Amino acid sequence: xxxxxxxxxxxxxxxxxxxxxxxxxxxxxxxxxxxxxxxxxxxxxxxxxxxxxxxxxxxxxxxxxxxxxxxxxxxx
Numbered sequence: 001x002x003x004x005x006x007x008x009x010x011x012x013x014x015x016x017x018x019x020x021x022x023x024x025x026x027x028x029x030x031x032x033x034x035x036x037x038x039x040x041x042x043x044x045x046x047x048x049x050x051x052x053x054x055x056x057x058x059x060x061x062x063x064x065x066x067x068x069x070x071x072x073x074x075x076x
Contacts (some may be wrong), residue, residue, distance in 0.1 A: 022034040042051045 016021070018034070018037075022030060025031075037056065039051075042054055
């Protein structure tokens with residue numbers, strides 16, 4: 001069954017639970033699984049071109065945040 005078949009509140013609760021679980025669990029394995037799951041969700045729901053564009057933006061954003069983090073957080 002596709003996610004679009006459910007009520008929007010159901011989707012909101014699901015994504016809020018996944019986001020909260022990922023934010024409060026500091027295991028790298030959980031973070032990697034969450035990132036892979038998010039990429040697969042984008043790949044299923046969007047076109048290949050849009051998914052590639054989003055992935056390029058997220059990689060760029062991660063690089064910028066990684067480089068600028070030491071400027072704001074001395075203990076990283």
